[in-house]
Amino acid sequence: MAGADVKPAAAEGGAAAPEAADEAPKKPVDPDFEPEIIVFACHYCAYAAADLAGSMRLQYPSNIRMIKLPCTGKLEVIHLLRAIEAGADGVYAAGCMEGECHYLKGNLWARKRVDHVKDLLTELGIEPERVEMYNMSSAMGARFAEVATEFTERMKQLGPSPVKRQGVSPHAAAREALGGVAMPDEAHPAAAATVEEGHAE
Amino acid sequence: MITAERKPFDEIVALVGDKKKVLVAGCDTCVAICLTGGEKEAEILASELRIKAQQEGREVEVEHTAAIRQCEWEYLDMIADTVEAADVVLSMACGIGIQSMAEKFAPKLVMPAVNTNMLGMPQEHAVWLERCVACGECRIGTTGGICPVVRCSKSLMNGPCGGSHDGLCEVTTPEKEDIECAWALIWERLKAQGREELMFMERPPKDWSKSSSGGPRKMVREEAKPV
Numbered sequence: 001m002a003g004a005d006v007k008p009a010a011a012e013g014g015a016a017a018p019e020a021a022d023e024a025p026k027k028p029v030d031p032d033f034e035p036e037i038i039v040f041a042c043h044y045c046a047y048a049a050a051d052l053a054g055s056m057r058l059q060y061p062s063n064i065r066m067i068k069l070p071c072t073g074k075l076e077v078i079h080l081l082r083a084i085e086a087g088a089d090g091v092y093a094a095g096c097m098e099g100e101c102h103y104l105k106g107n108l109w110a111r112k113r114v115d116h117v118k119d120l121l122t123e124l125g126i127e128p129e130r131v132e133m134y135n136m137s138s139a140m141g142a143r144f145a146e147v148a149t150e151f152t153e154r155m156k157q158l159g160p161s162p163v164k165r166q167g168v169s170p171h172a173a174a175r176e177a178l179g180g181v182a183m184p185d186e187a188h189p190a191a192a193a194t195v196e197e198g199h200a201e
Numbered sequence: 202m203i204t205a206e207r208k209p210f211d212e213i214v215a216l217v218g219d220k221k222k223v224l225v226a227g228c229d230t231c232v233a234i235c236l237t238g239g240e241k242e243a244e245i246l247a248s249e250l251r252i253k254a255q256q257e258g259r260e261v262e263v264e265h266t267a268a269i270r271q272c273e274w275e276y277l278d279m280i281a282d283t284v285e286a287a288d289v290v291l292s293m294a295c296g297i298g299i300q301s302m303a304e305k306f307a308p309k310l311v312m313p314a315v316n317t318n319m320l321g322m323p324q325e326h327a328v329w330l331e332r333c334v335a336c337g338e339c340r341i342g343t344t345g346g347i348c349p350v351v352r353c354s355k356s357l358m359n360g361p362c363g364g365s366h367d368g369l370c371e372v373t374t375p376e377k378e379d380i381e382c383a384w385a386l387i388w389e390r391l392k393a394q395g396r397e398e399l400m401f402m403e404r405p406p407k408d409w410s411k412s413s414s415g416g417p418r419k420m421v422r423e424e425a426k427p428v
Contacts, residue, residue, distance in 0.1 A: 163256055
């Protein structure tokens with residue numbers, strides 16, 4: 001399964017690309033294409049890892065837009081779909097390491113929901129690789145940057161989403177769908193700045 | 202409860218056809234409990250239909266709503282305006298709800314987005330098992346509270362048959378794994394109740410005219426009718 005390679009052993013410094021990216025049909029890559037990627041990040045791990053990546057001055061693509069959640073278990077199928085519907089080229093959830101969820105199984109639920117969205121996208125004729133689930137701890141700043149880079153590369157290979165729509169922000173649409181569930185970025189000033197500036201290369 | 206499964210997406214798309222204003226109507230009772238056709242699932246299907254339309258460059262307006270129960274006139278009244286505004290309604294309720302909607306808002310086009318499949322119980326979270334076929338003549342008083350009509354593959358009234366092995370039905374296949382033999386279950390239950398003799402009683406054939414074979418059924422409770 002795509003994303004299953006995100007295990008502790010493959011974590012910090014692991015360079016293995018997800019299988020799905022290898023299997024994706026090779027299309028000519030448009031060098032000017034900058035994918036828009038929505039990241040649903042758990043407050044306890046991925047969001048803190050992003051913060052750490054910022055503190056470590058690690059570089060990762062500015063294509064990702066983060067939404068902080070109290071736990072990826074709060075993520076529902078419709079939240080991922082709304083981001084896709086609004087034209088996001090890719091969407092991924094980043095939760096705690098399996099077995100390390102602060103709410104016990106939130107990250108396992110999130111993986112199941114992401115897998116379900118993959119099925120729905122397949123049904124719609126859209127590449128299921130456009131959604132993914134990753135696991136990381138708050139100490140994995142390097143892994144956060146690596147995942148962001150890897151997923152952005154995958155989206156560049158896939159090309160723009162077939163549901164590209166003008167004038168709608170996938171980030172805003174996903175936030176709206178989440179309602180009060182999404183946590184404000186302001187609560188984490190350093191990480192918020194990381195997202196805004198994106199540490200673009 | 203009544204359980205249903207969503208139809209394949211392509212079938213739903215074909216039912217919608219080229220209609221411009223689509224309403225996906227969930228039902229927040231049985232089909233919501235079986236995670237198939239509640240408001241959440243209606244919203245997901247609506248989103249999928251919008252994505253599909255965008256992909257194909259079609260201008261389609263897809264909204265979603267949900268009735269507390271689609272099988273009661275009063276609850277349909279509550280969503281009447283939304284329904285009237287649509288060209289086609291995709292109902293995610295059970296067959297009863299879909300027909301109530303079609304009747305209430307006739308000649309509005311009301312299409313089924315689900316296949317109603319059984320009267321089942323949740324054995325565990327997200328797993329449902331068939332427990333009743335609404336046959337109209339309940340006999341489980343003498344079978345230890347286990348229905349042979351629905352749980353025996355042959356609906357035998359005097360079982361078990363020769364296909365019962367180690368408590369499992371011979372119909373068991375990789376696709377239909379572990380079908381328990383209803384009559385083995387009945388025997389164990391009757392033993393536990395100390396009523397083994399009931400296993401050997403002769404059960405007359407059922408009167409299937411009380412089931413759907415007898416034509417559409419109707420129930421009237423005169424004492425409860427409004428005065």
